[in-house]
């Protein structure tokens with residue numbers, strides 16, 4: 001089974017290193033100094049929880065044509081980086097290739113095989129110009145919710161902080177052979193990869209946090225423990241999450257927990273600087289469209305008012321624009 005991880009930074013590097021260590025036929029697409037370091041010295045993975053520090057030789061390139069058609073292409077780019085590279089991924093895609101979308105936020109394939117009147121609805125916020133829908137075709141897609149936390153701490157070096165679950169799910173909820181095979185390959189590499197019948201429910205529980213905590217942290221520079229317990233920002237997060245809950249429930253999602261438990265879970269993570277705050281600090285583009293604007297778009301699709309989401313989205317968009325990051 002040939003697996004290519006496209007965008008082997010923090011998450012893709014973690015996954016790629018674990019697969020390579022387990023002897024899987026895995027290749028990585030990356031770029032710049034990180035790629036050069038991996039090609040020269042291998043990929044070093046430091047796992048904080050277990051205290052392991054291992055360097056594995058990897059096959060890595062910035063040119064998909066070097067790697068050829070794959071059984072699975074696992075996309076671990078930032079959400080806004082995917083549409084511009086759809087054409088560059090084409091050499092990886094053969095007749096039976098499955099594309100695994102390991103990207104935070106509302107996935108571009110959300111309305112594929114959902115059934116009902118919204119079947120096939122496209123989302124401009126995450127797939128402008130339908131680049132992914134038309135370029136990959138939604139039938140190739142297997143959904144994935146990424147739970148681990150990782151960072152590229154220097155070129156060629158990924159630090160894994162915690163978590164090893166990559167929940168998988170077919171858009172139609174079936175336990176397909178392609179999902180089970182990938183789940184087994186990831187499990188053989190020491191990762192948890194359950195195949196879920198209702199991945200959209202999990203997408204929303206994760207998205208609840210990213211939708212609210214990430215822009216609030218970028219606007220306030222507060223860490224999770226602070227913004228989830230300060231009465232003012234907790235209230236803003238809660239209002240955004242309740243608006244999102246109304247949208248998701250209109251789309252058939254069932255939340256296994258309530259907003260207060262989700263916010264308490266965020267607080268318990270501790271003094272974490274969200275990825276959006278880290279991106280702002282490092283001068284990198286922020287995932288505003290996938291994490292926040294997509295939920296606003298779904299509010300319009302379902303006819304649900306989103307006054308708090310609209311306000312926070314306007315503020316964080318301008319914050320990013322002023323920093324030259326949007």
Ligand SMILES: NC(=O)C1=CN([C@@H]2O[C@H](COP(=O)(O)OP(=O)(O)OC[C@H]3O[C@@H](n4cnc5c(N)ncnc54)[C@H](OP(=O)(O)O)[C@@H]3O)[C@@H](O)[C@H]2O)C=CC1
Nearest residue numbers: 007009010011030031076077078079103104146148149150
């Ligand atoms: N990191 C984390 O802890 C978590 C991340 N996620 C989600 O996972 C996804 C990936 O995040 P993360 O791993 O942090 O992101 P990273 O930026 O660390 O990884 C993406 C990698 O792809 C590279 N890249 C971008 N464009 C190209 C291109 N055209 N060709 C080749 N390589 C390219 C980037 O290079 P360059 O640096 O040069 O741009 C970078 O190395 C995001 O949606 C994120 O929200 C989810 C949970 C936790």
Ligand SMILES: CC(C)(CO)C(=O)C(=O)O
Nearest residue numbers: 209210213273274275276
């Ligand atoms: C905020 C958190 C921990 C989850 O809600 C996250 O995923 C991020 O930093 O992007």
